Amino acid sequence: MAVIAGESGIRLRGRPLVVGALLLAMLPAAMDQTALAAALPVIGGELRGGMGYDSWVICAYLLAMTASVMLWSRLGDRFGRKPLLMASLTIFLIGSALSGLAWDLDSLHIFRAVQGAGGGGLVVLTQVIVGDLVSPRDRGRYQGLFGAAFGVATIVGSLFGGVFVHYLSWRWIMLINLPITVIAMVMAAIVLPPTAQPEKHRVDYLGPTLLAGSVGMMLFTVVGVIQHSWPLLRALHIGSIAVALGVAWGLTQRRATEPTLPLRLFRNPVFSIGSAIDLVAGFVMFGSLIYVPVFLQVVRGRSPAASGIYLSPLILGVLIMAVVSGQLISRTGRYKAPLITGMALTTLGLLLCSSLTTSTPTLAISLALGVLGCGLGLVVQVPIIAVQNAVAYRDLGVATAGVTLSRAVGGVLGITVFSAILGDQLATRMREAVRAVQLLPGGDIVAIRRDPRLLSVLPPSTRAMVTAAFEHSFQMMFLWSIPIALAGLLLALLLRGTAVRATANVSDLGASCGAAPTVRSSRCEIDRQLSELLRSDADTAEKLQQTYGDLGEHAGTDTAPACLWALCRIARAGTIPADTLSGRPGDRTEEVRHCINRLIAEGLVTGDNGNLTITKDGQALNERLRECMQQTLTKFLGGWSADDYPELTRHLARLSQQFLGDDAQQHILKLGANP
Numbered sequence: 311m312a313v314i315a316g317e318s319g320i321r322l323r324g325r326p327l328v329v330g331a332l333l334l335a336m337l338p339a340a341m342d343q344t345a346l347a348a349a350l351p352v353i354g355g356e357l358r359g360g361m362g363y364d365s366w367v368i369c370a371y372l373l374a375m376t377a378s379v380m381l382w383s384r385l386g387d388r389f390g391r392k393p394l395l396m397a398s399l400t401i402f403l404i405g406s407a408l409s410g411l412a413w414d415l416d417s418l419h420i421f422r423a424v425q426g427a428g429g430g431g432l433v434v435l436t437q438v439i440v441g442d443l444v445s446p447r448d449r450g451r452y453q454g455l456f457g458a459a460f461g462v463a464t465i466v467g468s469l470f471g472g473v474f475v476h477y478l479s480w481r482w483i484m485l486i487n488l489p490i491t492v493i494a495m496v497m498a499a500i501v502l503p504p505t506a507q508p509e510k511h512r513v514d515y516l517g518p519t520l521l522a523g524s525v526g527m528m529l530f531t532v533v534g535v536i537q538h539s540w541p542l543l544r545a546l547h548i549g550s551i552a553v554a555l556g557v558a559w560g561l562t563q564r565r566a567t568e569p570t571l572p573l574r575l576f577r578n579p580v581f582s583i584g585s586a587i588d589l590v591a592g593f594v595m596f597g598s599l600i601y602v603p604v605f606l607q608v609v610r611g612r613s614p615a616a617s618g619i620y621l622s623p624l625i626l627g628v629l630i631m632a633v634v635s636g637q638l639i640s641r642t643g644r645y646k647a648p649l650i651t652g653m654a655l656t657t658l659g660l661l662l663c664s665s666l667t668t669s670t671p672t673l674a675i676s677l678a679l680g681v682l683g684c685g686l687g688l689v690v691q692v693p694i695i696a697v698q699n700a701v702a703y704r705d706l707g708v709a710t711a712g713v714t715l716s717r718a719v720g721g722v723l724g725i726t727v728f729s730a731i732l733g734d735q736l737a738t739r740m741r742e743a744v745r746a747v748q749l750l751p752g753g754d755i756v757a758i759r760r761d762p763r764l765l766s767v768l769p770p771s772t773r774a775m776v777t778a779a780f781e782h783s784f785q786m787m788f789l790w791s792i793p794i795a796l797a798g799l800l801l802a803l804l805l806r807g808t809a810v811r812a813t814a815n816v817s818d819l820g821a822s823c824g825a826a827p828t829v830r831s832s833r834c835e836i837d838r839q840l841s842e843l844l845r846s847d848a849d850t851a852e853k854l855q856q857t858y859g860d861l862g863e864h865a866g867t868d869t870a871p872a873c874l875w876a877l878c879r880i881a882r883a884g885t886i887p888a889d890t891l892s893g894r895p896g897d898r899t900e901e902v903r904h905c906i907n908r909l910i911a912e913g914l915v916t917g918d919n920g921n922l923t924i925t926k927d928g929q930a931l932n933e934r935l936r937e938c939m940q941q942t943l944t945k946f947l948g949g950w951s952a953d954d955y956p957e958l959t960r961h962l963a964r965l966s967q968q969f970l971g972d973d974a975q976q977h978i979l980k981l982g983a984n985p
Contacts, residue, residue, distance in 0.1 A: 328443060329452065331497035333459060335399060336436040338406075338487045339429035340463035341470055343372060344596070348472030348603040348614040349480035356480075357415045365729030368600055369529065369722050370419045374426030375433065376718040377522035380570045380711070382431035383438065391439050392502050396495065398431025403491045405429075410484035425484075433460065438834070443503070461632075465625045468603055472618025517570045520559035525719055527552035529726045571712045572705070580700035581709055583805045584693035585716035587649070590798030591689045592720030594656055594791060597728040598624065598663070598682060605784045606675075609668055609777060623676045627683020628690065635688045645692045645699075646805060652688025653799040659685050660795055664788035667781055689798075690717075696805060698835075703947075703958060707835050714828045728787050735786045739779035833957060836947075840962075843946055844969050861942070865934040869912065874935065876905040877914055877924075878971030881932040885923045932970070939966035 346353065346367055353367060385394055405425025412418035437456045474483045531549045534540040540548075563569040575581045602624065606617035635648045659682025666675060694713050701709040858871035869877070880886050888906060906922065909915040914928035924932070943962045 327497065327501045329440065329455075331494055331501055332436040332440055333456070334490060335395065335432050335494040335498060336456065336460060337463050338490050339375075339402060339432040340460045341467035342406075342425065342429060342483075342487070343375070343464050344368070344467035344599050345471035345474075345483050346480065347468035347600040348607070348618050349475040349483060350600070350604050351607050352475055352480050352614065353415075353418070357412070357418065365600070365725045366419045367415070367422060368725050370422040371426035371429065372596075372718065372722045372725075373522055373526060373529075374423040375430040376525075376715065376722070377518045378427045378430035379434045380518050383434045391435055391442065392498070394431060395435045395439065395498060395502070398428045398435060399491055399495045399498070400428070401425075402428030402432055403488060403495075406484045406487035406491065410481045410488075439502070462629065465599070465628055468599055468621055469618035469625070472603060472614040472616070476613050476615035517559055517562045520555050520562060521570075524552050524555035524559055525722065527555060529722065532723070532726055532730055570708070571715065572708055575701070575705060575709055575712055578700060578709075580806055581697050581712065583801050584697045584700075585713050587653075587689070587798055587801050587805065588693040588713050588717040589720035589723070590653075590794055590801070591656075591686060591693070592717035593724030593727070593794055594660065594682075594798075595628070595686050595690070595724070596721030597724030597791065600725050601728050601732065601784075601787065602663075602679065605666070609666075609781045609784060620672075620675065621679065623680035624683035627680050627685075628687040631684045631687025632691055635691055639692070639695060645695050646802070648688045649692040649696075649802045649805065650799070652685045652692070653795065653802045655681055655685030656689060657685070657792060657795040657799060659683070660788050660792050664785050664792070666785070666788075668777060689802075693717075700806075703836070707833075710828055710835055724791075728791070731790050732783055732787045735783035736780065739782050833961065836958065837961065837965075840943060840946060840965055844943075844965065861935050861938045864938040864941075865931060867931060869908070869914075869931075870905070872901060873905040873908050875971060876902070877909055877928055878932055878935060879973070880909075880915055880922050880971075881924045881929060882967075882971045885921050888917065888920050888922050935970055936963070936966045939970060 350365075350367065382394060382398060402425055405421055405423075405428055408421035409418060409425055412421055437460075440452050440456055471480075471483050474480070474486070527548060531540075531545055531552060534548065535545050560573060563571055563573050599621070602621060603614070603617035606612045606620050607614060610617075612620065631652075635652070638648050639645045659678060659680075662674075662678035662681060666678060694710060697709050697713050698706060854875075855871040858874045862869055862871065862874050867874075906915070906917065909922075909928070910917050912927075914925055914931060916923045916925055940962045943965060947958075
């Protein structure tokens, strides 16, 4: 079935299939960020890696996704998005298959990186394509849907993985992607229309590569220092490589024609502090999402499926409070109070998690995770809102990408640091625990560290001592993360709080909760925000009447709101059959007749042979309404002068034209149109 996209977006009959194909492509890539969290003890035991090494199973995927997502966006602009989507699906399919067949940890790390490279394309291209295909009126709604789906999938991925590893195998977490990806490929090939014409871009290939290399070497150094007690000289040697790669990345950003992250942004204190806060949020959120299930399995003896369910307070806390924080900021116009409260609750949540033991009641565990989740939920959106509120329009897209990039790096860093502290503490505590006891054959200290399931072969008294070593190690892991959260709290106090412009306060759960950076141009970002604001101003009859009433007042007319809608609808076509306004021929309501009669009486419309035609006076009023609508949209920008950006001025004019007289508004106004 052909699906055609034009100025009005995807035809209604094809839209569900297109959206379904894109969601089917994106969701596995989002869930696989955290899906292996509940499987880490099992993977460590089966592949003989030990608990100190298995963080790379997650980090390899996140790091490859983070580095590739910016490249996929630019490549899609240059070579066409549909071909690039098919390519990323193919890479993700190959990476998933190889990951499911991995024979040791090294091979799993490599294959997960391949999978992450494909996943980065799926995450960014699906959201960009849906923005291309739907009309500007619906763009905010659909991109919001994809963003929310991405964020929720990221957070609940560990629950999904726990169920799979409990009832099937950790390998099936990867292998289940194969049929899903194949179906998505077939659907995309059939239903996706050709997207926009390729644009010429100077793709910054070197920048993301150097950045990924710098972060990877930095993480390698962190693990070596914390877990393996590297001598100072070796740490400086490896660390200097990370610094050198970082400096090289900075030079490429300074010289690149289209840098992925312009260095001028760091001269803005709101961007610098906001990015640092988001790094802290990513550090805590992803470190907790990955290692809380491990704690529950090893120390509490819960199954992988149950450990995922235990995460519910954390998951719900993040999702619910992310929405609540958006509502609070929308009503108060201020973001600093929710941010400070969120960082304080995050610190308290980590403190409560650091006191969990084998005997802690389930209710207390839920409380600790709930407090942590609520704190993170209050934090995750605010740095993005603050930065979008503080930068110039030309930097809106790259600044948003920069903040979400910081959170992605923080997530990888958090997983790595949590793992390194756990591995170091575990080695020390277990040596102390088994020094005075004789372990059974097959239950030596190294084997138990590699596979905590071997605890079951130990005598009860010995098992209690070894479990206490695990317990203390996890406590120290959470305890050492508290200074990081306190640093985030200090940064929140330092962040400049200002009144929020309307466009900066349009939430995006995907940008808030996911690990992949958000990659949208400034035009796409403002398009999403303005279309969402327009939709929220027209989602009920009362709001829509108020909007048209205000426009009419500013345009100098007392014509009723419903009549103004009818005027604008007729103006869009020039001439329109009168029956069209009722949705079905011969089914006009009294309200529609009243509107038509009044417009004719006022000389704004002529009616002849069942056709309605706009007059010069009607066209003049329609133009005044469009100008007033454009002025209203300009107020949403709050400090950005549309006159300084011709592209933005043209875009506001286009959105105004598409809003006034929109067919969907007839149903909202209850003027007899079919739903």
